[in-house]
Amino acid sequence: MNSAMPFEWILAIRFMRQARMQTLLIMAGVALGVSVIVFISALISGLQTNLFKRTLDFQAQIIILPPKEISRPLHQAGDGAMLATLVQPRAQRLQSVDQWQTVLAQVAKMDGVSVAAPVVSGAGFIVRGEANKAVGLTGIEPETYLKLIALNSKIIAGTANITGTDMLVGLDLAKDLGVWTGDKLNLQTASGGTATLSIRGIFDYGNSGMNSRSVYIALRTAQSLLDLAGGVTSVEVNLDAPFTAETVAQTIQAQTGLKVDSWIATNAQFFSALEAQSMSNTVIRFFVGLTAALGIASVLVVSVVQKSKAIGILRATGTSRQQILRLFLLQGALTGLIGSLLGAFVGWLFLIAWRNIAINADGTQLFPITFDPMLFVYAAVGATLVGILAALFPALQAARLDPAVAIRG
């Protein structure tokens, strides 16, 4: 007997060791359950982190826009009757955010805001020889905008640091036009603006639509091309905590009276997908936990019956009800703990196997799986608690056993 170990531990371990087959089977069951939980949790959290990153890397969390222009029908003086019988919604022209410098300064100072950047966007054409491409122009200040959007990481040639005479184009557009960094392109807009800019960098978003239609130019160049001198079409904002975007957006809206969109509102579908994943993960965890608990409980119920004579003898020789109760709770806890440690290890092996199987054609991972060591701690703590809860009923049964009846058997 190990002298460091308390009475109940010595008994619990001997009992479990003696009922070897029972112990191994139930531990294998718990281990399997825990490995499924570990694997699925890591998979889903990896998937979510990845989706989240993909979504937020290329869009601002909050976009401040000028309020939509609405039709204001004339009313007759006097009785107020409407003069127009048919009111159409107004076409939205390009307009600037009113007092944007003040809004920008105000928002940049708000708690939780990591970066705010002014943006001018509008439509334009690129003309080269006979080719003529319609593009979306985005005028940016590189020093703020590059903190907002992970554009730098997508540059495959040149640099994203543009000045007034530079532009960034997508890979597909560059290929279509047969140009590369250093070449010059002529840019025109519907309002009559025209400029010849040199390609400073090529980006690849991994999406041919974006690669063939997005063009980045300097903020001032965009202002003059789009006839929006001194104005910006939006102020874009990122936060330290992306999930607070909706509340922050509402605060900004209340303070400025402008139209403020958060990524949470504009990506409602994305969120319901995340929610559905999380929920299915919770359901899986619940049922796996329940199954493990029922397994542990049934093994212990059988064990209490098998050990009833031993319990009677222990009680007759001075073992208290509390000690018997602890003895069986401990068996449940140990089954949960050891099973979960085994399960966490097996789950980890599954994850390594998954990393080697689920790869893209080019050898990169389909999506990176997050190895959160805390997941293993949670699994161990959770399974131990489940074990104790599962052992509660059999342990009470054992503690209540009448020793006189148990010994007589």
Add this chain to the structure above:
Amino acid sequence: MADFNAITLQLKGIRKAYNIGLPAETEVLHGLDLTIERGEFVALIGPSGSGKSTLLNLIGLLDKPTAGELLITGQPTTQLQDRELTLLRAKAIGFVFQFHNLLPEFTALENVMLPLLAARGRPDEAMRLRAAELIEQVGLTDVGKHLSNDLSGGQQQRVAIARALVMQPALVLADEPTGNLDTKAADNVFDLLRRVNEASDTSFLIVTHDPRLAQRCDRIIELVDGRIDSDKANRVSPP
């Protein structure tokens, strides 16, 4: 530790009924009075169904009487809670049963240690020495390290006796301690009980069917239909 009160056990008007309030209510013990003094070696005999086992369970504090008072070393017990009963049982009473006396998961030595372990929580060297001493006393030094299942019936009963003595109880209750053994092993076990009794102040109450063994006790109590039919001193003739 034994309490060296001159009276080990006292029963006053002990009654025990089962199925109280039901049509099947039956009284098994009908008001027993009994005193066992320190160091007595008593046989409890009687036909099956006479209430011997019920009485033994009551005396062993494994069950509670319906009426009457039961004193162990002078301490009244009927008002005690389960926790106090367990403590009193642990220090004042040792058990030797007929079957399944030992925990098969443990060695002979460890089985002897169990009551000490339950009382003190963790094993220590003093416990081990005490258990080894008792194992030696019952003549099992050679097999002390064996799992109890590997021992013969007689050896198992010797281990059970060692375990019953480990807390130095005032009273040892033995329920057919030799009922399971052949004559030779039964004699050996019985001799051991006698020797231990002679060497200590511990009283013994031995339930037996075997008149031969009863004749080797100092006092024979016969229980018939839940009443003490006879209670007489017995002169033990030297073997």
